[in-house]
Amino acid sequence: MSTPRPVPPPTLADVSTLAELLAWRVARTPRADAYLQYEATSGRWRPVSWKAVGKQVEQVRLALPRGARMALATSLHLDPDAPQSLQAPVARAAALERIRSLTRSFPYYAQPRAVALTQEPWTTENTLLTPTLKLKRKNMKARFAALMDSLYR
Numbered sequence: 001m002s003t004p005r006p007v008p009p010p011t012l013a014d015v016s017t018l019a020e021l022l023a024w025r026v027a028r029t030p031r032a033d034a035y036l037q038y039e040a041t042s043g044r045w046r047p048v049s050w051k052a053v054g055k056q057v058e059q060v061r062l063a064l065p066r067g068a069r070m071a072l073a074t075s076l077h078l079d080p081d082a083p084q085s086l087q088a089p090v091a092r093a094a095a096l097e098r099i100r101s102l103t104r105s106f107p108y109y110a111q112p113r114a115v116a117l118t119q120e121p122w123t124t125e126n127t128l129l130t131p132t133l134k135l136k137r138k139n140m141k142a143r144f145a146a147l148m149d150s151l152y153r
Contacts, residue, residue, distance in 0.1 A: 012132075021133045026054035040107065059102060086117035114151035116144070 008020070008027035015021045025034075030051035037046050073080035076090050085091055096115040103111045122128040127139050141148070 015133070018129075018133050022054065022057060026050045030054070037107070037110075040109070083119055086119065092117060116147045116151055118144075118147070 008023040009015050012024060015024055031049055033047040034050045034053045035048055037048050038044075039046050070080045072094060073085060073091070076088070076094060078085035078088055078091055092115055095117055096112065099112050099115060120126070122135070122140075124131055124133070128136055128143065130136055
């Protein structure tokens, strides 16, 4: 069974999760540009709509059924509740393979080459998200710098 699709809240003030924020944004402005994606073959930036982003997120949502963490940990002979299980090479390799399978249609440079797993939630309280639930990249970089550096050694 897959994770239920978030229902767009009626107003922005009613949004409390990233999933709800995305659903709200896609419902309100499906044709608006979410971001620009550089296409190396043409040398141009191409706009990507919120509707397209919503479809990509939906593909990921459908690929990660409820209980996937438990099933994955069990299949890898790891304890799903033990933080050290996230650091096991087999867990990181399995997560990266799953992510790669979901991003095969992305340009090469947009596909992850390494992954780190953490149980730490990204919240406004721990300053990793803004009040509008956007990533605070500087805070992310500061909090996870050593972990990110270790990925590329």
